[in-house]
Amino acid sequence: MQQVNLGIIGGGTVGSGVFDALARNGALLSSRVGANIKVHRVAVRDLQKKRAATIPKNLLTTDWREVVCDPEVNLVAELIGGTTIAREVVLTSLKLGKPVVTANKALLSAHGEELFAAAKKYGTNLYYEASVCGGIPIIKSLREGFVGNRITALYGIVNGTCNYILTRMKLEGADFSAVLADAQKLGYAETPPDLDIDGHDAAHKTGILASLAHGFWINPKKIHVEGIRHISALDIKFAGELGYTIKLIGTVKKLEGSCRVQVSVYPTLVPNAHVLASVNGVFNAVFVQGDIVGDALFYGRGAGKDATASSVLSDIGDAMLDLKTGIKNRLPAFVPHECAGAVAPIDEVVSQYFVRLNVVDKPGVLAKIATIFGQSNIGISSVIQPEGHEGESVPLIFMLHYATNGVAAKALAKIAKLPTVKGKPVMIRVESFEQ
Ligand SMILES: NC(=O)c1ccc[n+]([C@@H]2O[C@H](COP(=O)([O-])OP(=O)(O)OC[C@H]3O[C@@H](n4cnc5c(N)ncnc54)[C@H](OP(=O)(O)O)[C@@H]3O)[C@@H](O)[C@H]2O)c1
Structure with missing residues (x-):
């Protein structure tokens, strides 16, 4: 049986989740794929830190290069976040011909084009299911399940923090700042919360989905982004009286008769009768319209240790299969197919x-x-x-x-x-x- 030795870079929320999930279901994954998976090394910043997973001390190191360059490691999971060291980790691994799994939407948004080109150049692959919507298999669905469709529109509730805040504002008639403060206390919002509530995290994810759906890499600077800071209890109340719920929606929509695509993130009035209006709390959902399939809906946990680990394991499974069969680019991470495509200006x-x-x-x-x-x-x-x-x-x-x-x-x-x-x-x- 093909032996897959995984090097994990990062042992935080997601890294610990992946370690635990492999301890629990690694044998199942191995038997389903027909290849053996084992965690070989784990790189972290601080060896003394208490972690959610009990990672044996002999696997830990603070030097990510030691993991990536270990000749025994033939699969790397980048789970540190950020766009600088993470970029180096991914590029170094790809240059060594080692496939990489990442959960890092900020990295893909900023450097996706370069990283996918590197994967192609060095004859290996980059897998990124966990980068969008935690446990929802939306990347695989767009890449494989809908490969025979033109995606006419896609609408996503892709940021759990904003959805949590908007849901509570609606249910309690509460003000934005009061709910945000509470969300921070409960750990549903970061401090500072800007990346989430100003819509940038949703824009990273929406850009990745748009790139995959339309086959040209979306420049994040072209995405029109508005967050939810300015939404008041009054707006939510009046929208409700008119039969709508306000949601932060990432929209990807083909403009009629053109190769231009709307790619945007902004608060949106969703009719109460539409399924996205009932997606509450920290949950995420993506509503896809394909020219053949019609409407399809994906719903689930958009973040968290276990939900995200589930998607990382899905990628690990794909990588194991690729290593086993030796087929390069069996499912290329990103296939440019609409080179004349462009993002439509919001105006x-x-x-x-x-x-x-x-x-x-x-x-x-x-x-x-x-x-x-x-x-x-x-x-x-x-x-x-x-x-x-x-x-x-x-x-x-x-x-x-x-x-x-x-x-x-x-x-x-x-x-x-x-x-x-x-x-x-x-x-x-x-x-x-x-x-
Ligand atoms: N959390 C979620 O629910 C979620 C969901 C989807 C996607 N993601 C993505 O997953 C990635 C990881 O997120 P996270 O929540 O797990 O972050 P986290 O809890 O902050 O964990 C980051 C880990 O990376 C390690 N690290 C940082 N810099 C390092 C370096 N230079 N060398 C070695 N290790 C280093 C840290 O080490 P120490 O522990 O020693 O500090 C920590 O273990 C991010 O890209 C994030 O966007 C997260």
Whole structure:
């Protein structure tokens, strides 16, 4: 039987999870694949640190090169995170012809193109199932399960922290900052929380999914990203009254009749009747629309020791099979197939909108705002002026018909300048999920 000696770089949440999962199911994996798997070495930063997994001392080292360059190690798992040393770990391994498994979305987002090219050049492979949505096998599904489909649209709730915060805001009518502070106490949000709540983590994952679905590498700088800091309890309440739930959605959508693709992350009004509206708490979900399969939904834990380890083990299984058969690039990590593809600038993307304004409560205000929308050719589908609000200004909510983001943003900038409009208007896009 082919012997696979795994070198794990990183023994933190995911590294410990993988060590434990292999201790539990390594024999099962070996018998299913028909090759033996064994953890050979584990590199960490601090040998004295207490870990979730009991890793024998003789396997541990603080020198990752010792692991990667060990001639006995024929498979490497990069589980340290970050984009500098992790890049070196992956490149060094690939150059030695050793396949690599990684869970590192930040690394792939920043250096994916270079790393996949290196894997090809050195005749080996890079596996990355755990980099998106923890335990959900979305990479394998896009790469293999949907290989015969054109992916017309993909919508993902891919950041558990944001989904947890938005879910609690909805259920409790609570403010963003109060729920965030609580989420940090409970360990559901990092300190500082910026990477998650400003949408960057979701953008890393959405970019990876978009690259795989559309066959050209997405430059992360081209992804339009908005986080959830500006979402208020009031927005969630009014959206609810209109029959919607606000979710942070990573959207990948082909623009009609063009090779341009919308790749974006922003808070989105999801109709309550749509399945994504009921994805709550730290759970993740990806809703895929293929031209042959139609609608498909993936749901599960997007992070955590065991869920993530499950995906790393799936990659380890694939790598074991490749090592056993000796077939190079049996399932290439990334196949460029739409070289003319490009990311559409957000200004060209067409959406419907929820707009919340704070206006002075006097006659004529609504007419002035409606005139600006009319001049911009933006139709209004409904207006709500909720009762029971007192004070200098009151909320005024508009649901707007389809318009490009560029046109809607310009109209809103004009409206914001009206003396009767107070504060910054809130604009949240509405998704109908129609093909
Ligand atoms: N946590 C999740 O739920 C999750 C889910 C999906 C993907 N991921 C991804 O998985 C990766 C690992 O995340 P994590 O949560 O496991 O991180 P973590 O708990 O911070 O663990 C990082 C590990 O890397 C080790 N390390 C850091 N620098 C090193 C170096 N130069 N040499 C050797 N070891 C080094 C650390 O050693 P010490 O322990 O000695 O400090 C630690 O064991 C990241 O890319 C992350 O984005 C995580």
